[in-house]
Amino acid sequence: MSWAEGFIAVDWGTTNRRGYLVEADGRMTDEFEDDRGILAVGEGGFPEALNQISERLGDRPLLLAGMIGSNRGWIEAPYAPCPAGLPELAAGLQWVEPGRVAIVPGVSYLAGNRADVMRGEEVQILGAFGDGLVPADALICHPGTHNKWIRLDDGRIGAFRTVMTGELFNLLREHSILADLLREPARVDAAFERGVAHGLDKDDLSAELFSVRARVLLGQARREEAASYTSGLLIGTDLRIGLGEGGDDDVVVMGRPELTSLFAAALRIAGRGAREVDGEQAFLAGCRHLVELIR
Amino acid sequence: MSWAEGFIAVDWGTTNRRGYLVEADGRMTDEFEDDRGILAVGEGGFPEALNQISERLGDRPLLLAGMIGSNRGWIEAPYAPCPAGLPELAAGLQWVEPGRVAIVPGVSYLAGNRADVMRGEEVQILGAFGDGLVPADALICHPGTHNKWIRLDDGRIGAFRTVMTGELFNLLREHSILADLLREPARVDAAFERGVAHGLDKDDLSAELFSVRARVLLGQARREEAASYTSGLLIGTDLRIGLGEGGDDDVVVMGRPELTSLFAAALRIAGRGAREVDGEQAFLAGCRHLVELIR
Numbered sequence: 001m002s003w004a005e006g007f008i009a010v011d012w013g014t015t016n017r018r019g020y021l022v023e024a025d026g027r028m029t030d031e032f033e034d035d036r037g038i039l040a041v042g043e044g045g046f047p048e049a050l051n052q053i054s055e056r057l058g059d060r061p062l063l064l065a066g067m068i069g070s071n072r073g074w075i076e077a078p079y080a081p082c083p084a085g086l087p088e089l090a091a092g093l094q095w096v097e098p099g100r101v102a103i104v105p106g107v108s109y110l111a112g113n114r115a116d117v118m119r120g121e122e123v124q125i126l127g128a129f130g131d132g133l134v135p136a137d138a139l140i141c142h143p144g145t146h147n148k149w150i151r152l153d154d155g156r157i158g159a160f161r162t163v164m165t166g167e168l169f170n171l172l173r174e175h176s177i178l179a180d181l182l183r184e185p186a187r188v189d190a191a192f193e194r195g196v197a198h199g200l201d202k203d204d205l206s207a208e209l210f211s212v213r214a215r216v217l218l219g220q221a222r223r224e225e226a227a228s229y230t231s232g233l234l235i236g237t238d239l240r241i242g243l244g245e246g247g248d249d250d251v252v253v254m255g256r257p258e259l260t261s262l263f264a265a266a267l268r269i270a271g272r273g274a275r276e277v278d279g280e281q282a283f284l285a286g287c288r289h290l291v292e293l294i295r
Numbered sequence: 296m297s298w299a300e301g302f303i304a305v306d307w308g309t310t311n312r313r314g315y316l317v318e319a320d321g322r323m324t325d326e327f328e329d330d331r332g333i334l335a336v337g338e339g340g341f342p343e344a345l346n347q348i349s350e351r352l353g354d355r356p357l358l359l360a361g362m363i364g365s366n367r368g369w370i371e372a373p374y375a376p377c378p379a380g381l382p383e384l385a386a387g388l389q390w391v392e393p394g395r396v397a398i399v400p401g402v403s404y405l406a407g408n409r410a411d412v413m414r415g416e417e418v419q420i421l422g423a424f425g426d427g428l429v430p431a432d433a434l435i436c437h438p439g440t441h442n443k444w445i446r447l448d449d450g451r452i453g454a455f456r457t458v459m460t461g462e463l464f465n466l467l468r469e470h471s472i473l474a475d476l477l478r479e480p481a482r483v484d485a486a487f488e489r490g491v492a493h494g495l496d497k498d499d500l501s502a503e504l505f506s507v508r509a510r511v512l513l514g515q516a517r518r519e520e521a522a523s524y525t526s527g528l529l530i531g532t533d534l535r536i537g538l539g540e541g542g543d544d545d546v547v548v549m550g551r552p553e554l555t556s557l558f559a560a561a562l563r564i565a566g567r568g569a570r571e572v573d574g575e576q577a578f579l580a581g582c583r584h585l586v587e588l589i590r
Binding site: 071079108110114115116117146161162163164165167168171172174175176177203204205206207209210211213214215217218220221234237238240241 | 374410458460462463469470498499502508512513516529532535536
């Protein structure tokens with residue numbers, strides 16, 4: 001079967017993968033998610049892991065994106081350097097099986113002392129642009145384990161910066177002296193707002209984190225507030241760095257809704273407009289646009 | 296036996312403990328270290344854990360300092376608030392067995408939005424002052440899992456601030472996406488110097504950490520440099536926060552020599568004089584001075 005008759009798109013990450021069946025007319029008619037991320041599959045296991053997808057969703061050409069193309073994935077798809085748009089991604093596809101199985105390259109950014117990489121977010125960002133959900137020039141915030149701030153310039157990824165906010169929060173919650181204080185889910189509440197304000201205003205993250213515990217020990221804050229405050233503190237710090245990437249317009253916040261809502265709330269506390277875009281919809285849009293360029 | 300005939304001093308931390316036999320003339324004549332920190336002993340186990348110390352070092356009065364006095368230790372010794380000197384610590388001793396077994400209180404600091412606590416470092420700091428190793432007014436840096444910056448005012452702890460540098464480095468090395476890059480020991484080399492300079496100059500720690508990996512992936516830095524650079528970056532960030540605690544004189548760096556040497560090197564890169572004081576000697580001095588106040 002050819003790409004024009006429909007295809008399978010896979011967002012293949014480090015710990016999970018999501019597969020989607022896309023029909024010839026662009027509708028997504030079937031999907032699945034499992035825990036067969038690249039670490040669970042491991043070297044040598046990818047042909048069989050791909051067969052499982054075909055058995056699950058049907059015999060169609062496959063477009064694979066995310067960490068599957070990293071040096072810990074199946075076959076390395078070299079990064080497309082900035083500026084990178086949909087044509088650059090299509091030109092950089094790594095063909096595992098010519099005409100039938102392709103891996104989307106990530107995007108790299110080098111300028112002066114700055115160095116950065118992404119894998120997976122580029123499909124969402126350029127897909128949202130391709131579908132008109134994001135203007136050609138925009139500042140995009142893409143929260144996740146590694147939050148990305150992306151400058152879209154004339155419809156291409158011109159520059160971007162990664163802030164390790166999600167990973168730092170997870171490390172603190174799972175392994176640090178703050179672990180017992182961070183079990184509650186973070187919410188957008190007064191403690192979150194105070195945390196965001198501190199992070200936006202002060203550049204003392206690695207000290208303020210310890211204060212979270214000290215305040216509880218000294219009766220200056222309630223235990224129940226710690227998770228929301230700490231989440232706000234990390235996100236406010238993230239915004240202080242990311243908003244430096246420029247622009248005055250509304251920020252587009254793209255990704256999983258439970259994360260985009262936290263970042264959008266923090267942006268409004270920072271006095272910036274925020275518009276949320278669902279990451280899954282953007283991913284499917286990106287895959288459709290890439291397939292249009294290769295079919 | 297009375298305190299005047301000699302005593303046992305114990306630095307009882309979260310994961311380890313160190314015991315010292317101090318003779319009537321102040322000489323330390325025996326010592327041991329083991330992994331019976333408070334987490335390993337656990338609730339109910341402390342009387343027996345104390346007996347082991349007496350069996351090992353002899354039947355003397357015992358002065359216990361560190362996390363043993365925390366809410367996760369044996370008996371909570373309430374924090375002495377700043378300003379706190381040797382007399383305030385002696386007055387705040389928590390007597391487990393009257394006249395024979397005492398726990399040293401920690402120190403707390405509250406001012407405006409600032410809240411902080413320490414347990415264990417106060418004995419070293421005030422001991423070093425008591426022995427004339429630190430002037431009555433000084434800025435002290437005490438690296439460890441939680442680095443402390445202490446203002447000594449007229450021989451008392453006037454204010455202090457904790458930066459989670461050591462814990463953050465350990466979290467990154469053991470559990471993060473940088474783990475495979477941080478296996479080498481950190482050294483004072485050109486990469487360390489670049490990291491310190493970045494941390495002193497820029498307030499983007501949570502973004503710069505990701506760049507460490509990106510630079511290696513993009514061939515802009517060697518893997519072997521990552522541990523020293525990251526250590527320098529965290530310490531430089533720490534110095535930027537801690538040096539804000541004031542003073543122009545040499546900074547006294549106190550603690551374990553392998554850590555004080557890194558921080559002293561970073562201070563010199565920052566253009567500040569640094570003088571190292573051995574934490575173990577300072578701890579024993581502090582215990583002797585406290586015993587003089589109670590015997």
